[in-house]
Amino acid sequence: MTELPGLEAPELGPTGRPASVFPEPAALKRHGPARIIALCNQKGGVGKTTTSINLGATLAEYGRRVLAVDFDPQGALSAGLGVPTHDVPTIYDLLLGTNTAVVDTIVPTSTPGLDVIPANIDLSAAEVHLVNEVAREQILARVLRQVSDKYDVILIDCQPSLGLLTINALTAAHGVLIPLECEYFALRGVALLVETIEKVRDRLNPAIRLDGILATMYDARTLHSREVLQRVVEAFGPQVLETVIGRSVKLPDASVAAEPVTLFAPEHAVTESYRQLARELIARGAVA
Numbered sequence: 001m002t003e004l005p006g007l008e009a010p011e012l013g014p015t016g017r018p019a020s021v022f023p024e025p026a027a028l029k030r031h032g033p034a035r036i037i038a039l040c041n042q043k044g045g046v047g048k049t050t051t052s053i054n055l056g057a058t059l060a061e062y063g064r065r066v067l068a069v070d071f072d073p074q075g076a077l078s079a080g081l082g083v084p085t086h087d088v089p090t091i092y093d094l095l096l097g098t099n100t101a102v103v104d105t106i107v108p109t110s111t112p113g114l115d116v117i118p119a120n121i122d123l124s125a126a127e128v129h130l131v132n133e134v135a136r137e138q139i140l141a142r143v144l145r146q147v148s149d150k151y152d153v154i155l156i157d158c159q160p161s162l163g164l165l166t167i168n169a170l171t172a173a174h175g176v177l178i179p180l181e182c183e184y185f186a187l188r189g190v191a192l193l194v195e196t197i198e199k200v201r202d203r204l205n206p207a208i209r210l211d212g213i214l215a216t217m218y219d220a221r222t223l224h225s226r227e228v229l230q231r232v233v234e235a236f237g238p239q240v241l242e243t244v245i246g247r248s249v250k251l252p253d254a255s256v257a258a259e260p261v262t263l264f265a266p267e268h269a270v271t272e273s274y275r276q277l278a279r280e281l282i283a284r285g286a287v288a
């Protein structure tokens with residue numbers, strides 16, 4: 001195809017669409033109520049926790065007030081942000097309705113504007129305890145409602161399952177962000193996840209929407225990564241976010257150092273990609 005004189009072909013991003021420039025977001029004049037986003041994929045190791053931590057940190061850099069809720073008994077989000085998980089009140093206490101106030105579980109992090117509600121292994125017993133509760137799917141929603149006005153966004157880092165805890169997260173959430181690893185079988189299970197989101201929409205939370213699918217651990221040098229991303233775009237079209245998170249050892253290294261990459265490697269390309277993700281979600285209206 002010959003090009004018209006003076007018209008250059010637009011630069012294509014990794015998802016094959018013309019690369020957008022997401023503007024630096026304006027500062028917020030007032031804060032809250034929070035939009036609640038569940039980071040969800042029943043497959044483990046796809047980047048849910050890493051994205052919760054680093055999206056939380058980049059949104060906080062843009063002046064958003066962020067609460068990250070650790071909703072996985074492994075407690076990786078808490079650990080990755082240097083938040084203690086033992087002998088402290090956790091999300092488990094809030095779910096069980098013991099006499100713990102939500103504000104007493106919230107821990108600030110070294111990133112101003114980013115707070116955490118921690119979790120630990122106790123949470124693994126929660127499903128058993130909650131199964132006979134009245135409105136057992138709505139318990140997390142009721143908990144978060146109490147602090148929603150203090151935050152612009154609440155990120156829920158789900159565990160890798162579609163059990164009652166994840167249903168609670170989807171019932172509390174306004175939106176879902178699905179991280180997908182650019183690897184073989186990435187799409188396996190996503191149909192079931194989408195079906196689960198639809199059931200929750202029908203029965204429990206009519207307002208929930210899919211905020212986007214985030215490709216993670218992308219390696220532009222491998223044909224394999226590019227093929228997987230192409231298949232994901234074919235399957236989900238514009239629901240795939242333009243921002244793609246590359247594979248970088250800075251992410252696990254930062255977690256070991258118990259810091260978000262914004263502190264651990266502020267100028268690194270992968271940190272910039274998490275900043276772009278924050279800007280894209282703000283531009284899409286998923287975050288204020």
Ligand SMILES: Nc1ncnc2c1ncn2[C@@H]1O[C@H](COP(=O)(O)OP(=O)(O)O)[C@@H](O)[C@H]1O
Binds near residue numbers: 216
């Ligand atoms: N973009 C990436 N590049 C390289 N390693 C990554 C990336 N994202 C996550 N990881 C690492 O992969 C592992 C799984 O990521 P994690 O966020 O814990 O997934 P999940 O919460 O979905 O189980 C962790 O060791 C994490 O540090």
Ligand SMILES: [Mg+2]
Binds near residue numbers: 048049076157
């Ligand atoms: Mg995790």
